[in-house]
Amino acid sequence: MTDNPCLTCGACCAYFRVSMYWGETSAHPNGTVPEHLTEPINPHYVAMRGTHTTQGAAKRCIALRGNVGEQTSCEIYAHRSSTCASVHAGDSQCAKARAAHHLPPIFNP
16 A cells, blocks of 8 residues: 555646646657647647646546545556646645645645
């Protein structure tokens, strides 16, 4: 069993728009994010499906598995975008997403 609090949360995946430069997708030879899981924002940027235009309870990354606040995982964790990798358990972005889902903040020692 892991001590990773993200595996019982997933709030950031169901709160923020996950946008990135298109070169992070598999459309580019060095990209890792599966292109079919993204949608275009403009000629240079894409967003993970489910995070671009939806709001509230309907907003949810297509790669998120499980229930927010219970048990979650990312279907593409090893291939996630730099945007996702920049959010860390307990940081300000984490706290903002958790608050939106009525979850208490995570305090890192």
